[in-house]
Amino acid sequence: MQVIPSICTFCGVGCGLGLRVEGGRVVGVEPQPGHPVSAGQLCAKGWASGFAIDAGNRLRTPLIKEHGQFREAGWDEALALVASEFRAALEAVGPDGVGVISCAHATNEDNYAAQKFARAVLGTANIDHCARICHSPSVAGLGRSLGSGAMTNSIADIDEAELILVIGADVSENHAMIGARMLRAQARGARLIVVDPRRTRLARLADQHVQLRVGSNIALLNGLLHIIFANGWEDRAFLAFRCANEAALRAHVRALTPELTSAQTGVPVLALYELARAYSQARRAFIAYGMGITQFQSGTHNVIAVANLALACGQLGRPGTGVNPLRGQNNVQGACDMGCLPDVYPGYQKVSDPEVREKFARAWGVAQPPAPGLTSLGMSEAALRGEFRALMVLGEELVVTDPDQHKLARALQALDFLVVVELTLSETARFADVVLPAASFAEKDGTFSNCERRMQLLHKAIEPPGQARADWQILAALAERMGYAGMRWASAEEVFAEMAALAPPFSAISHARLEQAGGLQWPCDEAHPDGTAILHRHCFPRGRAQLIPVSQVEPDECPDADYPFCLTTQRLHFHYGGGAMTRKSPLLEREIPAGLLFIHPQDAARLGLGEAQGVRVASRRGALETRAHLTDDVPPGTVSMPYHFREAPCNRLTNSAQDPISHMPELKACAVALLPLPPGQAPRIELERPQEAEYAGL
Amino acid sequence: MIDLTPRPLRLLEFYEDGEAARHFSFAVEPLAGEPAAQPGQFFMLAVPGVGEAAFTYVSPPDAEGRFSALIRRTGTLTAALFALAPGAVLGYRGPFGRGWPAAGPGERLLLVAGGCGLAPLAGVIDSAAGELQLIYAARNRAYQVLARERARWHERHALVETLDQGDDGRPQGHPLEALARVLDEDGLPAKVLCCGPEPLMLAVARGCIDHGLPASRIWLSLERRMHCGVGLCGHCYIGSSYACVDGPSYRYDEYLRLLAASGQAAATALPPQPC
Amino acid sequence: MQAYELDSPERLRNHLARERLLYQPQADGQGALRWQRLDDPAQPFVVPAEPPVFSAKAFFFAEREALFRYENGRFIALVPEARPQVLFGLAACDLTAVAYQDRFFAVDPHYQARRAATLLVGLDCAHSCRHGFCAMMDSGPEVRAQTADLILCPLAQRWLLLVASERGAEVLAGLALQPAPADWAQQRDAQALQVAVEQGEQEEIALGCAALNGETVDSQAWEALGLRCLGCSGCTSVCPTCSCFAPLQQPSAGGVVQERVWDSCLYQGFQQEASGHNPGATPGQRVQRFWYHKFGEDFRQRFGRDGCVGCGRCDAVCPGGIGVHQVMKRIGEP
Known part of the structure; x- marks a missing residue:
């Protein structure tokens, strides 16, 4: 028995843990006392890490699909096939018709390798990852308002805050150690306010729960600004010296009276005043937000509206303040940092800047694509149009987590070639022509960046099963086979060193320096050799912050006579993403039936729907059957589903209407109709799978 | 030391015996010196690759190790069991737990069963020497189990059957009314043994007490999730006791004391499915 | 109880480690204290200020334990290979817990196989940890009789080594030791009282x-x-x-393995x-x-x-x- 320090592979909080290794497998974990984020605690998912990577159903060799059936293959054969298929696609349609979807679950080194493979080997700008469907509006919105898209402050700032405002985030379930810290702060006297259409656990424990109507964030935030300006509660000095465009913002919210805001949001006028006063008058107020802000067609504007509120009240650049997006995946921050986005290179260097392109062309020895590429949804739309032919997906479960499942499945089937790099035969991998076995976080060295920009080191604790390899090794081998010699790294440390030399915000970080407890927070460069806990202390990257007036946008699809309920989506404490890892725990799998619809008892009574009764849920895009759970967590008229279950995939129902700026799909709101199944009739499970895609060896 | 490894068990045959329920015959190699299974005890049945679950005997293992069990399909393990053909190899551990109390000489027993709860009482009925009355409640006729046994018992014992939904869709009798009638007409039995959904058992116990029967003469067979069968895994707790070793048969006064001491009230919620 | 003076705990530890796997609480460099196998005899033994993240529980009641394998119609028992091991530096509370679980798992072959192969070396606490209240729970701060084989007691300038079981006496063979001064018990009691005072009334x-x-x-x-x-x-x-x-079925190369996992x-x-x-x-x-x-x-x-x-x-x-x-x-x- 040995215990190897590591970082949790689930959400973006980045908790420290020790992997308990016995007989070449991870039998369990211990928490990490003294860790700057998790302080010796873990959530249910973290505690189940050992099960998540268990060898039981892991892929051990590459798989090649022939006549709809997978067969085992060696690396040579599989890589040769992948290389020739990409070459064929490149010859047929050029670099715009191929792409890579990288992985927010993988290390920074894997992600650096993924975007380099796309840009230097395939010569395409089509590189993206699932930040598209979680925090692409944060990158876009905070970039426009503040000049940087990451959490402005640190998780430890919660300890300093006098007021904590949570908007659209189910923190105690999804970022449990941040939720725990918020509750500890509340116990010490901080005021905790939760803005959420759902009555979450944190909302129940909060000092104030502002239960707004789904999709009325901008109306609420503008309405608060109106009250703040009308009462002179704004921070005049901060506005005068640190912000631009104040007059326009004032003018924009002038007509948005509390009564109007109340009508738009469903929040009582008194509660609006209470919230506006509390936030603006707190000495240190910390905003945390999640996908209740971003997953709307107005996602970028929602983020800007949050930034406007914080700027007007001067709640930025100091301890205990800030605008803090809570990132979903353990390394979604890192995947963004590494440039797995179609418009930026590592370190957020813009593709649209010719000097940046020239810099990378020189460093990599390959001419760079001239313009930003397609987003992940852009790639699937291009595939449906026949313009996009070959795709590599690293570790993302698109079939379960992307909107409009039927459409996505059609897009995957429209491709000439799909290669998926995965731990197990995921739902997405079943659509692939080639599946390559990947090493899990415990089976490789590398780094993760948590949501507070903290890079932390992972150590290889066990050998990967069978022939599985780290993503960066797979990509390097493929690059070699495609005639590119610039990815011959001997170690993850070398990958990191190459990256840090090209990306200024990380220039003073190395694996050796990350050996220190707690890692380092970027920007970490010559000017900030020990990293940066709080951004924007003295100025914003763009000088002054921009106050950008934005207006309320209703969801693309609102309830109507045919589809009378608003469906929103959520996560559960016990599961993560498409469930491929957490559902391997017999304990977590036992907690929740595979699929649930949360519905208010009043609505259920009106429909004649009982607890645990089957129900058919239909939207304009698809239908599924699942079981009802009656709860006043959701308000009447709104129903909610978790997205973890392939058996009841809420993303068969969701809308792919997109934010025009970030191309974030509107996952948080669509219209559905409900039809109770006869009592005693079990829900029918229809998996979204290609025909005959079974692999007998698994 | 206990042995947590099952012994091979052969599925001999089965027949349909109630909706989604089958009457299975099994055979296990008898062990020398093995204690005979008592009515109300249970065994752990292992379905290889799926898991283990607890079931009671309808007839206990005979000298050749043959026994039968009534099993309703409710989850993944029973679904896997129902997919097997005679001859299949399963696993067996047991007998476990505390069965029903023996009837003293000349003692009259009153048995009340709901749904599949008839199965653990079958051994009591078949081995009864003295007088015995049985009330059997079920959701509807299709849900009734142990048809062959009931036909046999009808000849020897007073057997009242009630249905939540009779053949005409209306209730046919009611277990609590039947109980009251038996207690009123025949007086108090020496013991009441009850097995079925927990709310039914609690209602029966209260009905008996209302008629003046002391709680110490009422026995319930409690169902709990069980994994080990030997008092270690912790799942089947009732207060400070473990149903797999201290039960599943509990004397009602002891059951109430356990719950009271642990600060938990007796379950009152209705079951999700009627018996 | 036989009491000796000990110049350094490392000397005892390295003596015991010669024929056994030895585990002791070690700092992981990231802020945690964890039970780790001793690979380097030069590694110092540091008295823990706070308890290690895990108690000794997992050494006996493993978090994942294979119970049996099913293969070709046969169930094959899988009892762990128990190698002689020593847990060095267990606090009184954790030893009390081991004694409690010894009783609970008295007939569990997997637990007992691991337990029987293990020598327990206790360590009296000279200071209270942050959250501890062992004095009130009658489980510390000094190691309780019948819960360890050997007991280390750190006093102001030196160490006491107490022999707490027959097995404890046997394993000291070959280690030169001086008897402790006559008042060792009073000194030990006084220290324990001091820790209890630190813990307060609770x-x-x-x-x-x-x-x-x-x-x-x-x-x-x-x-x-x-x-x-x-x-x-x-x-x-x-x-x-x-x-x-809880049970967990694991497919393996040779059939299906039934494990039990902490629930x-x-x-x-x-x-x-x-x-x-x-x-x-x-x-x-x-x-x-x-x-x-x-x-x-x-x-x-x-x-x-x-x-x-x-x-x-x-x-x-x-x-x-x-x-x-x-x-x-x-x-x-x-």
């Missing part, structure tokens, strides 16, 4: 315990605590006396039955059950002592802020 534990057994806590109070329980399983994992497990009674699914019936349906009921198991009078009668040994690990590990001190304080409030 009034909230006493009041909470009384409320728990006096049945004066209403279900609403438990549900309020239950709302803060995330069901993470942290408390049951770090608790040195928690012993619940937690705080999970909603812990008692959920296939029919949907759940005797422990609400979070408050489950939280109540957990604490009743640790402090309930019925359990105390059944297992000869309280289930809680006062190590305070649940205080540190609970993300809901409902470790033992917070819970006892809330339920003990009038």
Whole structure:
């Protein structure tokens, strides 16, 4: 028995843990006392890490699909096939018709390798990852308002805050150690306010729960600004010296009276005043937000509206303040940092800047694509149009987590070639022509960046099963086979060193320096050799912050006579993403039936729907059957589903209407109709799978 | 030391015996010196690759190790069991737990069963020497189990059957009314043994007490999730006791004391499915 | 009890490590103290200021234990290969917990195979840890008789080595030792008293315990605590006396392996039955059950002592802020 320090592979909080290794497998974990984020605690998912990577159903060799059936293959054969298929696609349609979807679950080194493979080997700008469907509006919105898209402050700032405002985030379930810290702060006297259409656990424990109507964030935030300006509660000095465009913002919210805001949001006028006063008058107020802000067609504007509120009240650049997006995946921050986005290179260097392109062309020895590429949804739309032919997906479960499942499945089937790099035969991998076995976080060295920009080191604790390899090794081998010699790294440390030399915000970080407890927070460069806990202390990257007036946008699809309920989506404490890892725990799998619809008892009574009764849920895009759970967590008229279950995939129902700026799909709101199944009739499970895609060896 | 490894068990045959329920015959190699299974005890049945679950005997293992069990399909393990053909190899551990109390000489027993709860009482009925009355409640006729046994018992014992939904869709009798009638007409039995959904058992116990029967003469067979069968895994707790070793048969006064001491009230919620 | 003077704990440790795997609490460089195998005899032995993250539980009641394998119609028992090992530097609370589990798992072959191969070297605490209240729970601060083979007692300038079992005496063969001065017992008692004083009266534990057994806590109070329980399983994992497990079927090269894995009674699914019936349906009921198991009078009668040994690990590990001190304080409030 040995215990190897590591970082949790689930959400973006980045908790420290020790992997308990016995007989070449991870039998369990211990928490990490003294860790700057998790302080010796873990959530249910973290505690189940050992099960998540268990060898039981892991892929051990590459798989090649022939006549709809997978067969085992060696690396040579599989890589040769992948290389020739990409070459064929490149010859047929050029670099715009191929792409890579990288992985927010993988290390920074894997992600650096993924975007380099796309840009230097395939010569395409089509590189993206699932930040598209979680925090692409944060990158876009905070970039426009503040000049940087990451959490402005640190998780430890919660300890300093006098007021904590949570908007659209189910923190105690999804970022449990941040939720725990918020509750500890509340116990010490901080005021905790939760803005959420759902009555979450944190909302129940909060000092104030502002239960707004789904999709009325901008109306609420503008309405608060109106009250703040009308009462002179704004921070005049901060506005005068640190912000631009104040007059326009004032003018924009002038007509948005509390009564109007109340009508738009469903929040009582008194509660609006209470919230506006509390936030603006707190000495240190910390905003945390999640996908209740971003997953709307107005996602970028929602983020800007949050930034406007914080700027007007001067709640930025100091301890205990800030605008803090809570990132979903353990390394979604890192995947963004590494440039797995179609418009930026590592370190957020813009593709649209010719000097940046020239810099990378020189460093990599390959001419760079001239313009930003397609987003992940852009790639699937291009595939449906026949313009996009070959795709590599690293570790993302698109079939379960992307909107409009039927459409996505059609897009995957429209491709000439799909290669998926995965731990197990995921739902997405079943659509692939080639599946390559990947090493899990415990089976490789590398780094993760948590949501507070903290890079932390992972150590290889066990050998990967069978022939599985780290993503960066797979990509390097493929690059070699495609005639590119610039990815011959001997170690993850070398990958990191190459990256840090090209990306200024990380220039003073190395694996050796990350050996220190707690890692380092970027920007970490010559000017900030020990990293940066709080951004924007003295100025914003763009000088002054921009106050950008934005207006309320209703969801693309609102309830109507045919589809009378608003469906929103959520996560559960016990599961993560498409469930491929957490559902391997017999304990977590036992907690929740595979699929649930949360519905208010009043609505259920009106429909004649009982607890645990089957129900058919239909939207304009698809239908599924699942079981009802009656709860006043959701308000009447709104129903909610978790997205973890392939058996009841809420993303068969969701809308792919997109934010025009970030191309974030509107996952948080669509219209559905409900039809109770006869009592005693079990829900029918229809998996979204290609025909005959079974692999007998698994 | 206990042995947590099952012994091979052969599925001999089965027949349909109630909706989604089958009457299975099994055979296990008898062990020398093995204690005979008592009515109300249970065994752990292992379905290889799926898991283990607890079931009671309808007839206990005979000298050749043959026994039968009534099993309703409710989850993944029973679904896997129902997919097997005679001859299949399963696993067996047991007998476990505390069965029903023996009837003293000349003692009259009153048995009340709901749904599949008839199965653990079958051994009591078949081995009864003295007088015995049985009330059997079920959701509807299709849900009734142990048809062959009931036909046999009808000849020897007073057997009242009630249905939540009779053949005409209306209730046919009611277990609590039947109980009251038996207690009123025949007086108090020496013991009441009850097995079925927990709310039914609690209602029966209260009905008996209302008629003046002391709680110490009422026995319930409690169902709990069980994994080990030997008092270690912790799942089947009732207060400070473990149903797999201290039960599943509990004397009602002891059951109430356990719950009271642990600060938990007796379950009152209705079951999700009627018996 | 035979008592010796010891110049350095490392000398004893390295003596014991010659023929056994030796585990001791070691700093991991990231802020945690963990039980690790001693690979380098030059590694110093550092007296822990706080308990290691895990107790000794996992050494005997493994978090994942293969029970049997099913292969070609046969069930093959899998009892662990127990190599001789020594746990060096166990605190009194953790040793009390080992004794408690020895009794609970008395007939469990897997537990006992590991346990029988293990030598326990206890370590008296010279200072209280942050959350500990072992003095009140009658499990420390000095190592209790019958719970260890050898006991180390750090005094101001030197170490005492106490022989606490026959096996403890046997393993000292070949190690040159001087008898301890006559007043060693008084010095040890005085130190223990000092630690107990550091821990204070622990009034909230006493009041909470009384409320728990006096049945004066209403279900609403438990549900309020239950709302803060995330069901993470942290408390049951770090608790040195928690012993619940669940089955797990694992496909393996040679058939199917039946494992047992640590479970937690705080999970909603812990008692959920296939029919949907759940005797422990609400979070408050489950939280109540957990604490009743640790402090309930019925359990105390059944297992000869309280289930809680006062190590305070649940205080540190609970993300809901409902470790033992917070819970006892809330339920003990009038």
